Amino acid sequence: MSxxxxxxxxxxxxxxDGLAAMLSNIEHITVVGSAGSGEEAVNMAQEKVPDVxxxxxxxxxxxxxxxxxxxxxQNANIKVIIISQEVNQGLIGEGIKSGIEGYLPKDVDKTxxxxxxxxxxxxxxxxxxxxxxxxxxxxxxxxxxEQKSKAKNKDLTKxxxxxLKEVATGKTNQEVADTLFISIKTxxxxxxxxxxxxxxxxxxxxxxxxxxxxxxxL
Amino acid sequence: MSxxxxxxxxxxxxxxDGLAAMLSNIEHITVVGSAGSGEEAVNMAQEKVPDVxxxxxxxxxxxxxxxxxxxxxQNANIKVIIISQEVNQGLIGEGIKSGIEGYLPKDVDKTxxxxxxxxxxxxxxxxxxxxxxxxxxxxxxxxxxEQKSKAKNKDLTKxxxxxLKEVATGKTNQEVADTLFISIKTxxxxxxxxxxxxxxxxxxxxxxxxxxxxxxxL
DNA sequence: TTACATGTAAGGGTTTACCCCTAGCCTACT
DNA sequence: AGTAGGCTAGGGGTAAACCCTTACATGTAA
Numbered sequence: 001m002s003x004x005x006x007x008x009x010x011x012x013x014x015x016x017d018g019l020a021a022m023l024s025n026i027e028h029i030t031v032v033g034s035a036g037s038g039e040e041a042v043n044m045a046q047e048k049v050p051d052v053x054x055x056x057x058x059x060x061x062x063x064x065x066x067x068x069x070x071x072x073x074q075n076a077n078i079k080v081i082i083i084s085q086e087v088n089q090g091l092i093g094e095g096i097k098s099g100i101e102g103y104l105p106k107d108v109d110k111t112x113x114x115x116x117x118x119x120x121x122x123x124x125x126x127x128x129x130x131x132x133x134x135x136x137x138x139x140x141x142x143x144x145x146e147q148k149s150k151a152k153n154k155d156l157t158k159x160x161x162x163x164l165k166e167v168a169t170g171k172t173n174q175e176v177a178d179t180l181f182i183s184i185k186t187x188x189x190x191x192x193x194x195x196x197x198x199x200x201x202x203x204x205x206x207x208x209x210x211x212x213x214x215x216x217x218l
Numbered sequence: 219m220s221x222x223x224x225x226x227x228x229x230x231x232x233x234x235d236g237l238a239a240m241l242s243n244i245e246h247i248t249v250v251g252s253a254g255s256g257e258e259a260v261n262m263a264q265e266k267v268p269d270v271x272x273x274x275x276x277x278x279x280x281x282x283x284x285x286x287x288x289x290x291x292q293n294a295n296i297k298v299i300i301i302s303q304e305v306n307q308g309l310i311g312e313g314i315k316s317g318i319e320g321y322l323p324k325d326v327d328k329t330x331x332x333x334x335x336x337x338x339x340x341x342x343x344x345x346x347x348x349x350x351x352x353x354x355x356x357x358x359x360x361x362x363x364e365q366k367s368k369a370k371n372k373d374l375t376k377x378x379x380x381x382l383k384e385v386a387t388g389k390t391n392q393e394v395a396d397t398l399f400i401s402i403k404t405x406x407x408x409x410x411x412x413x414x415x416x417x418x419x420x421x422x423x424x425x426x427x428x429x430x431x432x433x434x435x436l
Numbered sequence: 437t438t439a440c441a442t443g444t445a446a447g448g449g450t451t452t453a454c455c456c457c458t459a460g461c462c463t464a465c466t
Numbered sequence: 467a468g469t470a471g472g473c474t475a476g477g478g479g480t481a482a483a484c485c486c487t488t489a490c491a492t493g494t495a496a
Contacts, residue, residue, distance in 0.1 A: 014301075017328045018236020021243060083232075106230045113232070157472060170422040173453070184452095185475045192454070203453085204388040207425040208436060218430050377443060391483070403445050410484075421483085439496075445489080452483065461474075466467105 003027075004121045007050035008034035009041040009067065010083070011059040019054065026114055038067030045071045045078055051121050052101075057084040068098045079120045102126035156197060161215070163190040167203065168210035221245075222339045225268035226252035227259040227285065228301070229277040237272065244332055256285030263289045263296055269339050270319075275302040276432055284376060290317050297338045301326075302432065320344035374415060379433070381408040385421065386428035 006029055008016045016034040023029050032048045035041040038059055045053065053071065057064040068080045081102035101120040104113065104127075116126040156164065166176040173191065177184040200206050210216045224247055226234050234252040241247050250266045253259040256277055263271065271289065275282040286298045299320035319338040322331065334344040374382065384394040391409065395402040418424050428434045 012324050013327050014324055014331065015233055015236060018233060018240045020240075022236050022239035025239060106232050109231050110235045159473065168422060170418075170420055170426070172420065182473085183475050185477095186473070188454075189475075190473085192456095195454090202388060202390070203421050204386060204425045207422045208388070208429070211426070211429060212436050218426060375442060400443085401445055403447090404443075406484075407445075408443085410486090413484095437496100439494100441494080442492080444491080447487085448485100450483105450485075452481105454481075455479085457478095458476085459474095460476105461472105463472085464470090466469080 003030040004052060004117060005030055005032045005048070005050040006117065007032055007041070007044060007048060007053045009036075009038070009053060009059075009064065010034075010056040011036050012056075015056075022110060023114075029114070029117060038063060038070075041067045042070045042074075046074055049075065050078060052079045052081060052117050054081050054083055054117075057082050065098050068100055072099050081116055081120055081126065156194060160190050160194050160197075163187060164194050164206065164210060165215055167191060167194075168207045168216045221248040222270060222335060223248055223250045223266070223268040224335065225250055225259070225262060225266060225271045227254075227256070227271060227277075227282065228252075228274040229254050230274075233274075240328060241332075247332070247335060256281060256288075259285045260288045260292075264292055267293065268296060270297045270299060270335050272299050272301055272335075275300050276435060281379070281433075284379075286318055299334055299338055299344070303435075374412060378408050378412050378415075381405060382412050382424065382428060383433055385409060385412075386425045386434045 006023060008019050008031060010016045010019075013036060016036070020031045020034060023031050032050050033044050035044045041053070041055065053068075055064040055068060059067075064082055068082070071078055071080065076099075079101040080099075081104060082100050083104050083106055102116050102125060104116055108116075119126040162180060163176060166179055167173075167187075171179065173184050173187045177187045180187070195201070195206065198206070198209055200209060207216075211218060224241060226237050226249060228234050228237075231254060234254070238249045238252060241249050250268050251262050253262045259271070259273065271286075273282040273286060277285075282300055286300070289296055289298065294317070297319040298317075299322060300318050301322050301324055303324050320334050320343060322334055322344075326334075337344040380398060381394060384397055385391075389397065391402050391405045395405045398405070413419070413424065416424070416427055418427060425434075429436060
């Protein structure tokens, strides 16, 4: 029985080294390499041909999702487990579309991690409980015909993007109205549509979204 | 020669386990425990009496800085190395005031980490190059005397920091009140003081401030 | 002991945000 | 001509946020 060949991808070397050291204690797993970026990961996947890749989703440059797409194009047999610091609905959807086999939050324990590697290597999928719930919820939403959420979700109109930008920089509705030369009522309408489309709850989440998606700068 | 007793503090169990596994290969270092929060860290520091603590600065609940203050009050002999995702001027300043012995970015390599533990245990300070530069810059700024605004501005109390953290994550005043088991009126008072002290105008700016200063994560 | 800082909380009022609905106008595409 | 999507904006209501002031208990530093 040959060992499971694992490739680690994370832009934090500390976490990579740690994972490597941790997995070195597991007999049936061998770490064949570690990459510090998505680009490096794509190259190493081709070179080392691992069975399973543990991939961070948030990296400087190419994201884990993008890297996964490239890798899967080259070799669809390589299994990818995404590791993310926060459970994110949008990213999970993206990841699943890219064909990932597993998705784990960064606070998983060692046994769960090893378990996930085993399962995925055996051809199964592995998603933690919280992730599974999100997937089912999302699936349920699609089935109940809330296609708006999917189709319209990330497609903000030009004007909505402008409003989002202004609001996220800290302006009140009235100030946004003055800036864009429209009524406060229009701003409210746009804002309501934005929160609706993005599935956000309030201004605080909106600001975080704007920063995360580089709509505004810090 | 006795081993260096190390305590790990980070709210990501994966990183904790990884660090533990990594350091287990180093002969003269032994990991005596790991804590998932600042509160836990304070207790474990008292219980296990480590030589060196590797402490994440960003955690749910108490920050690494706050935990350090508590620990140092109990036992000033315990050395603390702060590990931070991003290099941040304000936090370094806070950390130094709290008496930390080292400050490392999360992307340090293994040898640097071990080196830092050795140095700090031997009574020296250890700061990476980039950190050193910031310290010198900051020192220079202090000498040039533009510090009044900063001194008053950035001194939020412990409780205010907690409120800030909760608000910035997107909670309403009522939700913050429920979380911290205080009245919504108290939350409003704190929030008003926070906005006043930081010279901010509203929640949006507050969120940006919180992200900029690594009080919350994206 | 006085004085200051901190954390707590309330009253009472003003402002802003959010929600739901309607609806006219324009443009582009079929 | 008809339809759809996007931008505009109002009415009317509820909820939440914000402002200012006061107050009391607890520490701690002057």
